[in-house]
Amino acid sequence: MSAYAALKDTSSIASIFHEAEDGEDTDIVRYELNSSDEEAEIPTIVDTNSIRASSAPKVSYKPSNSISHSRFIPSSENLIFGEDEVIIGLKVNEFVVLNGQCELNVQRGAVLMNNHHYMFAEPIYYKIFAPASQSLPVISSTQVLDRSIGIQDTMTPENSHLFNSDYKSVIVLRNFHTGAENIGEYYSPFKRLLYSKLIFDESDEIGDYEKLFFRYSFEIILRDRGFNALYLDRPWSATIERLGHSMNKQQLPKVIMIIGNKNSGKSTASKAILNTLLLRGDSPVSYLELDPGQPEFSYPYSLSLREITKPVFGMCLPSSSSCSIENTVEHYFGFSSPIHEPKQYIRIIKSLIKSYRKLHALKGNHLVINTPGWIRGYGKEILMEVTQIVNPDFLLLLTSSLDKDHPDNLEILQNLHYQNLDILPGIFNTSKYSPSQIRNFSKLLYFHQLEAEKFDFNGHILDSSPFRISYETVNSVETFTGVSSFTMLNFDVGKDFNYEDIVLMMDSTIVGVYLVDAEVHHTIKNYRHPSTLHNTLPLYLNSSQFVAIVGGNDSQGILYMGLSMIHSINRTLNYLNMYMPCQNSDKIKSLIEHGYTVYLVRGEGEIPSSEILNSTLLIKQISSQSAKSNIIPVPYPYVSFEKKSRIGGIWKIRRNVKRRAYQ
Template structure:
């Protein structure tokens, strides 16, 4: 029977106790690449229909906070697991939460994505981390694609008063319970805040559903909600790109594979890059534009924003390759690959271990170059268009990184989300000076959204980290999450190599952890640093990397630092990291280190990755498993889950002795009264003081 994390902790380790440190991370000067701005003027080699010029005024995107849909006795039908809405022309419906959308009559625009009535269910996961999708009735483009579902229940909604009928099913993925672990996110899908306001019958009826429409009479509760009516400039650009892709495919396979579109979106933070990219991806992969299916047109996404990734794991960048059924549509800035779609979606990732490219710019550039070579090798020959998501860092050193990226990719279409739509490449001003450093064929200036979301960047990072670690593996359940505390379950026990690697038999393939590498570490004495390696790794999140055996033996093994008699994992210093070749290694996933055994070379860890697949991969490819520790923040709620803390408070209140309550990573010892800290819990921070939130 597997033991719990608490049992594992108590077998051979004492309760970990420590005090908080008030030391703050020192600011570091910005690194320099030693590269100068390109003096060449960007060339426009392809004509592109440009947006209508706007003289001197910023084009405002139509952000709406509530639906203009009005509830009546006949336009809403409640079922046990669904709600049916009858939409009139010019009405819209903003829905937050998780739901499966079925169009029963007519056609529907979801942002710019056109769907016709048919029985298929469209899975939508729309948290409050981004712009919410807006459901709008649309004109039917092709009646041959319409399969209306008229029945006794909804028959009255097929009158001339209504244009579109939609049916929203419950879709409880488990994500709605994330607030049980991290209370700031409890309202990220539906509002769970207690209120003394009287509730209408309509409000009470909606309490059992996984979604909730945002209506006009609820502005007080949803003042931070944002739906987005796609503006004409964005719509023109997206439709233009879809037409370009279609036309290139019609001209012949060879013409497309020679130079498929490469679309790079740039803009400052909160400018709407993720929203525009999601719109573009949905339109290319899902859209039935003008009645013509785009099933045969796959798409690649180069996601190079480690701080706010769309597809990538936290602190990773990636190259994704998808087809029509690769994933649910992207709405609300959240991407979750449904396990039933995994066979149609491939994701190649590079672990950076940091939220900002500035921490290790050379590693960032090397990782991007590796991913782009992979695109050129395996996806470009298929004529696969490439869409590139970038960080919101477009000035100073960030501009130098963008210059490097555009020189590498040479985008056919550079999209700049401007805060002044009247400025662009053809006018004088700061925008022109910045863009003149970049390489591209076509330039498109679009208005940015520049709205401040309800949740901060650290909260969104916590959301994505918790989502990553609590996703379930079972394919039969589709998209599922479980937010029971990790530390309440049994961790995996993994052996690691602590012997001198020189004594290892050449023919032996070690399937445990061969060595550990700490990224961005500032240490001069590897031996002294090595003695604290366990403390550095404990409670931290690491990347699991499979490294080619020949690469390890010939390039990296010579640098391994071994501590004689210390029972400590072998350490790969930064000199060995310089030998890392991304083409000869594979990112396997993230893991949270729970603890180390004191009696044998074993560590305990949690990971959502199927460990059986890891073993199979290591054997099949003759690879070594190396753990890389970066700056990825461990959510404090993983170390002291709310449910366990509440249980502890209850026992304290009921006068149980504190020693009867055992919590990993938390000291229950009271501090000196004169210190003023009293019974404040002192949650452990790792030695580097950068790995916790």
């Protein structure tokens, strides 16, 4: 079988223009558990004795299970617009729903974030990155627990009129422009994903107060526009609070692991526990990201162990300032689900747990583990092995039934290893965006980052020069430096392997980049497959050999440098044109100078279609063709400008069409 045939035969490798990855049918309408629109009242939480505990005082308002907009009536008194910030005065029972990017500071009293995290007035700004792909943050007024803990109200000429008995809490929201707000102009399907004034169309009815937010990187949702807000009800809040108290900083570090089906709220629960510990003062806290499909704390298609030092509200950004870069351990897995390479998945987990015990646990860091939503069939077998490796102190199961003896729960928990168990009702909210779209969002953020929390979507990625790096061939000198070999996961060379297909395997793909030192390289290089018949091609290293020696290895001589897009291959001069974040390319250049060699490995990752074509140039060429009625002078890969007729041309497949004859 040729490599190209193998590509077509591998279910995990899809077309570069096929947005719905991993066999997901995004057009199917599903009924989700616990997704009823019934207006059920939620009991409020009770006071606790914790000073910095995430859940704190009792609040008197009782919003429904589904919150879509703020309970706040704006006026010239309670909403003050400044040059770069907005001051908000909240009365009893009032809350605001945030959309976009901002920095939050409590100026007077205290507030609850998401009805759980207790935050009081002090000179600290909390960064919030809230895209519409997730439930939006809710900030509500609440009573102060204890002023002796160091509450520092900040009265200014702008907010002094809010320091009276009518107002319970005063907050300020400050602009936090990362550049990600321009992603909708770069890729039109993400127009409404992150707040900017461009999310509104000319046909939209825009309120006067909504227009006032056009100058900011955020807005307050003042009416129902189809958003979901994050509200942790009593079962969640009480359980998370109790788990936080159980993970005492003075004791040995504890491990808590969250499991559940897809869309059950695992990431929400993981971040809520993480923020509970951080707001209490248990900094840093370790976070193990084991979900390669929709990771927040890892690069796309990667698994990671990170040390978190600041609370994460909303989505965690790539290279966020909340994460300690020095104590991060990450490995390229290559797929969006453990099903594609389960042995390698377990191998990486063992390596990450070893790193936690060696680097983090000795400092007293608690560990929070987020897991994928594949918990049945072979996914259950993987889960059993993971719990055997970790043996968590606390296992949190998110499910549709709170009865431990329910058949579904018994099936999930059977043969799992853990010390203590908690069961919570899952939050089965489905995002407006499909998993493949969320992955594309993560990829775009990754490849367009300039530095920590800064992104560039003003120009197309193809407007900049690629990173050029040489690759080794059979004719290379002994002292060669650059790309030593290429590997495609789950593919080993057979007798009928056509080396010409290596170009198809590499061209226009996303790859993981590893650097190995001279000692490790010496043990690997003899396993590579050279071909004297094709001396212009890169050398190939079998997947089995790469995984055994490099993938998941925590050796100091092996460094995972993140992802790169292979733009093109020059077989005449033997080099690759690649795109990656500039800070990554600078590190790679430096390490190559110090004797490291580059190894490239490919999984299922696709390049988002918006990165392949420069739409501006394309439109200019199309316009030029229409004006001159001649052939376009510049060829574009993957693009045809020939008009297709219906007969013998391209037909659009219609799905789920029910005709009378079929009934």
